[in-house]
Amino acid sequence: MTPAASPAPAVRTAAVRTPAGQAKDKILATAFRLFYAHGLRAAGIDTIIAESGVAKATFYKYFPAKDDLILAYLEHVDGVWTGQLHAAAEAAGPDPAAQLVGLFDALSTACRRDGYRGCAFINAAAESASGTRVHERTVAHKQQILAWIRDLADQAGAADPDRLARGLALLLDGGLASGVLDADPAAAAVARATAAQLVAAALPTPPTDTHGDD
Incomplete structure (x- = not known):
């Protein structure tokens, strides 16, 4: 059978x-x-x-068109970098104030990797004309990061969330630039310490930072 x-x-x-x-x-x-x-x-x-x-x-x-490929590249970079920032913030614990400081730990990973050449979005903005799709995508990325930081500042009880968020965003971009300009491993730690000072000064109760001495 x-x-x-x-x-x-x-x-x-x-x-x-x-x-x-x-x-x-x-x-x-x-x-x-x-x-x-x-x-x-x-x-x-x-x-x-x-x-x-x-x-x-x-x-x-x-x-x-080449810009279509550039936009796909920036979309990928956005997902990676935003994910790293959120992961670093969440690793600092549930306190929004601590997360505002903790997000700067992402700088250590970014700036120390082989072939690091700075922030891909700042680089792209420098190469694209204002009003183009590529330039608008770089602006949108920075606005999204700023809005997220501003939301954390508001949750943390900052008297002026907009001002704190702007200061921290500028510090973050400065840390990214420093990582490629002077290649100093201490730059990320200095940026984090400065962020802690800005947050503490902006809040009625300083955040609990469990990683500040790492």
């Missing part, structure tokens, strides 16, 4: 990447590396196509 045929295995489409999906990933990974290392304008489309190993038609299928 012939044994019954085994049922065909289910196709797990969600677990298998299509060649097209892999091609897009290669383009984005290559663009991320070249844009950050060399700048948005210095990294040309032909170089990105050659180093990603995709066909030119495939590239333009996903990114009809």
Whole structure:
């Protein structure tokens, strides 16, 4: 008697990447590396196509214009950096005031990594004209970070949340710039200590900082 045929295995489409999906990933990974290392304008489309190993038609299928690729790059950077900031803030505990100081721990990780070249959004803003899609995306990112810090300042009970948030955002950008200008590992610690002073001065009750001596 012939044994019954085994049922065909289910196709797990969600677990298998299509060649097209892999091609897009290669383009984005290559663009991320070249844009950050060399700048948005210095990294040309032909170089990105050659180093990603995709066909030119495939590239333009996903990114009809170079700015489309730049925006995808910035979107990815936004997710990574915003995630690092939130993770650093949450690691400081539930107190919003402590989180305002703790978020500066993200500087230590960012500024010490190999190939660090500063804030990708500040770099992009310097290379893009005001009013363009790329420049507007850099502004939107900074506004989102500022709004988040302002919300934490408000929750912490700052007398002037807008002023505190602005000061901390400027300090954060300064720390990012210092990390590439002088490459001093102590810059992140100094920025954090300065943030603690700003927060303490802005609040009726200073925050409980359990990591200040790390």
